[in-house]
Amino acid sequence: MTVLSDLPKRLEDAGYVRDFLSQVGAVTAAHESVDPTALEALTRQPTPASTLGKVFFMARRVPQAELEAALTQPLCQLLLQEGLLVDAGGRQLQASYAIVPARGFWGLRDFDAWATGRPLATDHVLGAGIASALLADLTVRRKEERVLDLGTGQGFQAAMAARHAAHVVGTDINPRALRLAALAMRLNGIEHVEFRAGSMFAPVANEKFDLLVSNPPFVIAPPHDLTVMGGRWVGDSFVEQLVTRAPEFLNEGGWATVIANWHHPNAADWAARPTAWISGRGVDAWIVKWQTDDPGTYAENWLRERATTGGTYAMADARRQLPEWLEYYRSLNIGAISMGAIYLRKRTANGTAPGNWVRNDSLELQHVGGPAGAQVQRLFAGETHLRSLRSEAEILDFRLALSDTSAMEQHFRPVAGQLQMQQAHIRQTQGFGFPMALGPVPTAILTVLTPQRLARDAVRDLALEMKADPAIAYEKSWPFLAEMVRMTHVTIAGA
Numbered sequence: 001m002t003v004l005s006d007l008p009k010r011l012e013d014a015g016y017v018r019d020f021l022s023q024v025g026a027v028t029a030a031h032e033s034v035d036p037t038a039l040e041a042l043t044r045q046p047t048p049a050s051t052l053g054k055v056f057f058m059a060r061r062v063p064q065a066e067l068e069a070a071l072t073q074p075l076c077q078l079l080l081q082e083g084l085l086v087d088a089g090g091r092q093l094q095a096s097y098a099i100v101p102a103r104g105f106w107g108l109r110d111f112d113a114w115a116t117g118r119p120l121a122t123d124h125v126l127g128a129g130i131a132s133a134l135l136a137d138l139t140v141r142r143k144e145e146r147v148l149d150l151g152t153g154q155g156f157q158a159a160m161a162a163r164h165a166a167h168v169v170g171t172d173i174n175p176r177a178l179r180l181a182a183l184a185m186r187l188n189g190i191e192h193v194e195f196r197a198g199s200m201f202a203p204v205a206n207e208k209f210d211l212l213v214s215n216p217p218f219v220i221a222p223p224h225d226l227t228v229m230g231g232r233w234v235g236d237s238f239v240e241q242l243v244t245r246a247p248e249f250l251n252e253g254g255w256a257t258v259i260a261n262w263h264h265p266n267a268a269d270w271a272a273r274p275t276a277w278i279s280g281r282g283v284d285a286w287i288v289k290w291q292t293d294d295p296g297t298y299a300e301n302w303l304r305e306r307a308t309t310g311g312t313y314a315m316a317d318a319r320r321q322l323p324e325w326l327e328y329y330r331s332l333n334i335g336a337i338s339m340g341a342i343y344l345r346k347r348t349a350n351g352t353a354p355g356n357w358v359r360n361d362s363l364e365l366q367h368v369g370g371p372a373g374a375q376v377q378r379l380f381a382g383e384t385h386l387r388s389l390r391s392e393a394e395i396l397d398f399r400l401a402l403s404d405t406s407a408m409e410q411h412f413r414p415v416a417g418q419l420q421m422q423q424a425h426i427r428q429t430q431g432f433g434f435p436m437a438l439g440p441v442p443t444a445i446l447t448v449l450t451p452q453r454l455a456r457d458a459v460r461d462l463a464l465e466m467k468a469d470p471a472i473a474y475e476k477s478w479p480f481l482a483e484m485v486r487m488t489h490v491t492i493a494g495a
């Protein structure tokens with residue numbers, strides 16, 4: 001019997017990914033760089049891959065017999081029944097949605113404006129983009145959780161969560177998005193994802209989750225009609241409401257991972273507003289910021305993005321809109337806009353446990369890559385542990401070790417005919433890199449740490465070997481070791 005989940009393999013076998021999507025750079029999350037001339041050239045090839053590219057990427061109609069040759073007749077019939085294909089008349093077929101895989105998930109999305117030649121509809125469903133892929137990397141993932149994907153859109157985050165979760169609820173205000181997402185789950189053979197329509201937390205009132213993941217409509221723009229970009233939420237009010245209310249929906253020990261843009265009066269005070277949203281809500285939080293733009297740069301970037309990918313505006317229209325965007329920012333007293341991620345972990349601070357904390361870090365996105373979830377859990381454990389000490393100097397009385405994902409490079413130079421270590425660089429190989437330069441003594445300290453003995457003993461032996469006073473070595477090393485724990489380069493045994 002032919003079933004919907006036969007389609008991905010059929011598309012693969014016919015070379016849709018290898019010979020078409022990969023050739024136009026459309027397999028990974030982003031497809032900004034699709035070159036229309038290259039596409040045209042590909043479509044002239046008389047191959048099944050070209051037929052599939054025309055149908056499922058370019059919104060073209062093709063003769064029914066041609067598509068049946070690429071997909072089989074029963075599969076085409078099934079896709080017609082499921083509404084994935086429509087009869088375009090004249091014995092031609094056309095796809096209702098684009099099909100583009102990202103990270104092994106066969107996602108459905110509306111065709112881009114360049115493909116249809118029409119502006120985006122107000123309920124346009126986007127594919128998984130750069131921000132979607134970044135969030136998938138940043139998300140804290142455990143096993144068998146109950147997950148909420150708020151603003152699920154095409155269902156990409158829900159599908160990523162389905163790989164480790166017991167149950168996933170995807171919500172969205174756009175019912176069309178939910179229809180596409182539900183169809184995509186069937187296409188991918190995923191059964192434990194449920195979709196509910198509604199705004200913000202309304203579809204999950206009084207429920208609790210172990211993980212909340214959200215790539216919300218975060219673009220800060222004057223009111224418009226595109227739901228996927230937030231429509232009529234003022235400033236960053238969607239993100240504010242999401243982050244402020246998220247703790248209510250988390251189980252004890254539960255996590256939220258949200259990517260966000262937020263505004264502030266001056267570039268320097270980037271952390272104040274999100275910190276205020278979170279404080280006193282029973283969660284530990286890490287606000288990590290990778291970019292702050294002045295309003296002009298921010299507006300230009302988004303207008304250019306819309307002009308090139310959304311296709312709703314030509315570049316000239318984008319330029320015409322700039323004053324309106326700037327006036328909007330002035331009216332809201334927006335002096336700068338930051339981009340980053342906000343992590344929350346629900347933790348009841350009682351007894352000997354330290355009070356809830358909010359940590360802010362500014363770092364560069366170029367140093368972020370690959371799955372970060374395990375590292376973020378370590379970061380929270382380390383931060384909480386440090387805050388549970390009466391003095392951070394007590395860190396010496398724990399067994400410390402370099403984390404498994406640390407990598408160190410050492411630079412040597414000949415001095416008096418002998419190689420001498422000048423400087424070292426340490427970083428994390430996946431997730432948040434936290435690159436740091438280290439001098440010879442800190443490097444030596446790191447190399448003597450082992451999980452078998454207390455850091456104090458390792459530091460003492462090193463001091464004696466270097467003919468230094470251990471008491472002075474302790475004083476100098478504990479702030480460094482605490483910093484290394486904070487940066488996740490060093491872990492605390494048992495923490």
Ligand SMILES: C[S@@+](CC[C@H](N)C(=O)[O-])C[C@H]1O[C@@H](n2cnc3c(N)ncnc32)[C@H](O)[C@@H]1O
Nearest residue numbers: 132151152153172173174199200215216217228
């Ligand atoms: C940037 S897209 C994210 C899609 C997908 N989760 C991803 O990561 O690619 C934002 C989504 O939020 C949805 N959305 C907009 N306003 C909403 C609201 N008030 N409540 C819930 N979802 C909303 C949009 O329809 C859209 O699907």
